[in-house]
Amino acid sequence: MRRAVCLIRRQGVTFVESNELLSVSGLSKDFHSKRVLDDVTFAVAPGEIVALVGRNGAGKSTLGRIIAGTESESAGTISSLGVEYPRASRLEARARGVAMIEQRIDIDPTLTVAQAIFRGTFQQDRPHDALRRQAAWILNEMGMTLSPDELIGEVPRPLYGLIEAARVLTDDAQVVVMDEVSAPLNLAEAAELHEVVRRLVRQGRGVLFISHRLPEALKLADRVLVLRESRLVYSGPTSALTADDLAELMLGTTHVAEPAPAPEPPAGQGGTPLLEVTDLRVPGVVHGVDLTVYTGEIIGLTGSRDSGVFEIGGAITGQVTASARTFVVHGEPRSVLTPADASALRFSYFTGERDELGADPSESVARSMMNSGWTTEAGFHAEVAALRKVIAMMASLELQSNSFHKSVGELSGGDAQKVRLAPLIFEDSDLVVLNSPTRGLDVAAQTQLRRLLNDSVLSGSSAVVVSGDAAELRTWCSRVGVIVDGFLTEWIVPETMSPEEFEHRLHAAHTPTAIDQYHDTEPATA
Template sequence: MSSTATAAHEVAVAVSGIGKSFPGVVANRDITFEIERGTIHALVGENGAGKSTLMKILYGVQRPDEGTIEINGETVSLHSPSDAIARGVGMVFQHFQLADNFTVLENVVLGAEKLHGIGDAARSEVLRISEEYGFGLDPDELVEELGVGERQRVEILKVLYRGAKIIILDEPTAVLVPQEVDALFANLRGLKAEGHTLIFISHKLDEVRAIADDITVIRRGTTVASVKPADVSSRDLAELMVGSELPSPSTEESTVTDRVKLTLDGITVRDRSGRAVLSDIGFQIHAGEILGIAGVEGNGQTELVDTVVGLLRPAEGSIRLGEEDITGWSTKKRRAAGIGVIPEDRHRHGLLLDAPLWENRILGHQTRPPSVKGPWIDRSGARQDTDRIVSTYDVRTPSIDTTARALSGGNQQKFIVGREMSGEPVLLIGAHPTRGVDVGAQAAIWDHMRAARREGLAVLLISADLDELIGLSDTIRVLLRGKIVGSFDPQTVTPQELGSAMTGAGGAA
């Protein structure tokens, strides 16, 4: 990569020698690259490679220990996101930062009232941006009524409203179906055509190659390559990221037995207003089987998991674990009976972020060894088993006394998987088990799930990654508006067919 831009191209962002350290961890080390104005520049790397720290530095959330940042040819010092916004830098976070009970207009204007007020001028500007970039958003619609793809466009509209010409997108396709990804990419290409510069962070390497003009690879805190998409395959990128070629998900030979481990029969769940969020759900999962659930977020997946775990009680129907009717059982009793859970939000429901790893080993398993001995917590047993999990599941941490917060997302997820597998479950609920993790951690989690499946584990897999669902599942059911609307054979279905069923545009196989 040239250290200076050619006369024909202008540099929007240049970082040189960026370094950032935290106690015991070097997050960034001599990161150097340039981004041309009016291009889509992808940034890829493993969890813990330093991408998030670098983006926080570019958005003013953190300050580098060393190195320089240039924006539009001017060396800048960013002390806060306000400084970044003033320089025309905006960021769209992976987890949407929207108020569901506010309208599109209210969400966009919130915190930026000084720009165009809160009345007609603001409405006109929101409409102008929406129409100019083909977003098709109604300023008066409540965000809670929008689909995931539309919410993504609201987030992009927010940064455009604030005048951003350089936009950082963190995992923007993580929860989108293929058709929504296509729509997003059309929007991004429109922004690029208007002269915007886009920094695209993703673990989906095929998508990176489809949308990016240039790709920078970060490994262990430093830049290791800058490549053109046409010059590399997804496998090549994976090798640059982690140093080795990685497997794809595969169901291998069927291990499904005739032993039923979970039965849902006519399950209907209602919210506080009496509206059915799950309607007449029925299926079985056998030992050695992975049943995949596909669906756009917000169509009942969370309620399905909470109902099986015991956090929600069905208004109608029954649940059996093996031969036992567990419909009235508490969550604690269900966990003790062998239900393991990889939660969809590891920070809110899977970890005590400020507790050390060995204490997190006990979380959810505080009623049986090795976490307890008699009526008491077994500190020694928990520590020894945490050491085993860290080794077996390749959780990269300085110590089991390190807090969960200090680990990268991929290592947090591998730890949770290891903990839930260690409870010798008869049923594992995996809610988005590889969301937001890099290709290395993803492959490791797939391997552990396949191995457990071969040993007779029954798995309920909920995922927004359609390749993951197709690659790991024995059967796929589609959940739409709280109802199962299709059953598909992973051996024959395509991601496009699943996407159509998930959005109501297609039927069951």
């Protein structure tokens, strides 16, 4: 490769300008006795978006953290702008123009959005009025509706990634690693992130974009890298691949199983209602929703982040304070005011929001997978039975770790998600409310989880999937309710339209301006 001859100076360090912003050569990483990265070599050029995909536990996040200086390697070299730099130091990486937006982002909740965008930059000490004006311009360019004066503590955590993306725009980082930043975002929010990525590369920067959303990776990136079992098995242009091709490369198989179909919706009034709710209200958020869930079906609910869709899922299971004119379960009037009330009705709730999962990362896999049957007072036989159940669940979920003694915090993000979902899928619930269940799961894990849920539904259970992911809703649900401004405005049946049309309909529902187009519509009924 040819190298330019000019010199660049950044933060007191002189670089030779190279046509490779980032060069990784022979990178390996051992964790205890396991090799998690093996002889990985690739480069990122100026103005290039490189997607990085792979199964849960393939080493994607580890690779990103090594590049960004937050984790050490066992062998290999990394160069930025033609100069090799020592790793295991975020400051060293940042001084050489490498930045990372991680899956888990912590921001001081007392900062305003404007202060968060400029924190850690040379502008952070400027007067707040100056920061807010510039932040307002950046947020407007991104299409975000956040106020620069809003406190971070009042911003939904999934949007932290977008705030970090805005921060990168104000910085001088030449290589940006984005680790599953789009995972918690709905379609409209993901579009905002994609615009930031495109703006970065138009400025001549390079982006390493880690994602489990294969269509997203193919649509956004110029080139894709595939990690499988710690090794880089493919590097090439995205234009040459389909999502199925990419899945086969990830899985190492010539055939990817078709997604399990969602159960058919009940025909007319022939289905048996499991849950019938009328005039459901959450103060200030949900303004009177009627909802019927039939026995043996999976329905979806979707909407923008402030539409009330998440509160509806929480209200059904006693997670949020709500009221309803009627709340009928199996034909009997009931009341759900607390999670304990929901549990008594055999209703369960799961959220993909990691901060809301309630599991201690230091807790073992075995204890996290058991809702009951293993306590400090349990006898020997009960403990053995519980462990046998855990082993069976681990086999069904195909966890990368084969040790139930390992802590949840040691697992990949996807495996941790599966561990926390396991009790709901395998325990005997009549209704499961799943908030973003496949967030962070690879394509094989998503299909596998969908099969397990369908098996449960075929046995008489029902499920409500609350999500902003078009693929998740289209392949899991027989019908999808659109929530706008606290009202249920319409039902969409995915099988009656193409995937592209379905995604277009959802994108409109996820966009804040969608509220205006629905204001004159009558609320939908089940």
